Amino acid sequence: MSDTESELVFETVLDAPPEKIWRALTIPEYRDRWLRKPDDVSVHLETVNANSLLTYRWKERNEESLVTIELTPHENGGTGFRLTHAPLVIPAAANSNETAPTMLRAA
Amino acid sequence: MSETEIFKALADPTRRAILERLAGAEMNATDLRAGFAITQPAMSQHLAVLRGAGLISERREGRYSHYRIARDGFAPLHDWLGRYRDFWPSRIDNLKDLLREMDQ
Numbered sequence A: 001m002s003d004t005e006s007e008l009v010f011e012t013v014l015d016a017p018p019e020k021i022w023r024a025l026t027i028p029e030y031r032d033r034w035l036r037k038p039d040d041v042s043v044h045l046e047t048v049n050a051n052s053l054l055t056y057r058w059k060e061r062n063e064e065s066l067v068t069i070e071l072t073p074h075e076n077g078g079t080g081f082r083l084t085h086a087p088l089v090i091p092a093a094a095n096s097n098e099t100a101p102t103m104l105r106a107a
Numbered sequence B: 001m002s003e004t005e006i007f008k009a010l011a012d013p014t015r016r017a018i019l020e021r022l023a024g025a026e027m028n029a030t031d032l033r034a035g036f037a038i039t040q041p042a043m044s045q046h047l048a049v050l051r052g053a054g055l056i057s058e059r060r061e062g063r064y065s066h067y068r069i070a071r072d073g074f075a076p077l078h079d080w081l082g083r084y085r086d087f088w089p090s091r092i093d094n095l096k097d098l099l100r101e102m103d104q
Helices: A018-026 A028-035 B003-010 B013-022 B029-033 B040-052 B071-101
Strands: A008-014 A041-049 A053-060 A063-073 A079-087 B056-061 B064-069
Touching: A008 B071, A018 A028, A018 A063, A018 A079, A018 B071, A028 B071, A063 B003, A079 B003, A079 B071, B003 B013, B003 B040, B003 B071, B013 B029, B013 B040, B013 B056, B013 B064, B029 B040, B029 B064, B040 B056, B064 B071
Parallel strands: none
Antiparallel strands: A008 A079, A041 A053, A053 A063, A063 A079, B056 B064
């Protein structure tokens, strides 16, 4: 880990089609079963692009962060799963000069 | 310094880019601003926010200020990252288990 690293990325391949994973991520009864969030965290579904991209807004006491999950279908029936957890800024915008589409706090 | 202050400082893409640039070496404000499409006052303000959050330190040398990463200042962020570095792999395992149990 570098000293200025400020986000976490996890990647894996899931043995299920994107539509099924999507239900596990977005239907609250399913989500609660795998997520088991800490008691002091509240989670809100923030942006959605069905079956491919979602963001949970992650509130923990005073800190807010974003959990972004990207799903990529594979030809063999599996699905690429990429989870990014970062403070405040949509990671895709971090290296551009454009205003991030979802800034949680104004500077 | 609290995680909250650090998160606020990191909320801005320009400030994140400044930190990336400083990760390599100490720089003065003029060199630091090269390549950024922002004014000198705007850069000063970003540097002030980063200093306020304890993420960079300033060293004066004559007319010039030099900036560098304040390594200790990242400790709360590293604590936060460490918490979730342990958290997510177990959750992804839970998700795999759930997918096996779910109907198609």
